[in-house]
Amino acid sequence: MAVQTFAYSAFLRGPSQVLPSLDDADVILERRDEENLVLMRVERFEATASGLRIAARSLAILAGRQPDLAEEVLAEELPWLHWLPETERGTCVRELLADLVAGADTGLLLPFARNLASWRATAEVWSDPKPARELQGPFPGDGPQVHRPLPEGAK
Structure with missing residues (x-):
């Protein structure tokens, strides 16, 4: 699908200059200090x-x-x-x-994107043997002992 980009201010000044582009493309409206917006026809969205x-x-x-096959398929798309x-x-x-299934069903794909980024970061740590070894422990001690705070007003 083709994508055309316009300044958000151009859309505000003259939507009739931007909207015809939706016949053949999705439109990205670039905003200076905010996230960009996407305009698309509902038929393409659905x-x-x-x-x-x-x-x-x-x-x-x-x-x-077939979990092994699914892992193999995903490894082709996500080589990390x-x-x-x-x-x-x-x-x-x-x-x-x-x-992904929950996001596709609800339209809320941010949890998937966050989890994808988290797993990728985890894989990147594992790719370097030194931090991977260090993160597996053993860890030196439990740290200093911290006493439970006294209830308010107690001495």
Whole structure:
């Protein structure tokens, strides 16, 4: 799908100059100090949402029946999965797919995006043997002892 970009101020000054672009493209409205906005026709929005729901559920069904194949498929799209220990890959795939299916169903994909970023950061740490080794412990002690605070007004 083609995308055209306009300044948000241009849209405010003359929407009739921007809206015809929606016939052939989605429109990004760039704002200076805020997140950009996207305009699209509802038919394209609904088609995208429907396609995402079907793809997410299909992949989740595949993962349920053949977890190794689902992991292999996702590793092609997310090559950093290779850096995770084998014991963590299945958990990663299950969590990402659960968030993706829930997000596709509700339209709330930010939890999926956050979890994806979190797992990627985890994989990046595992890719460097020194911090990976350090994060596995053992850890020196439990730290200083902290006493429970006294109730207010107690001596």
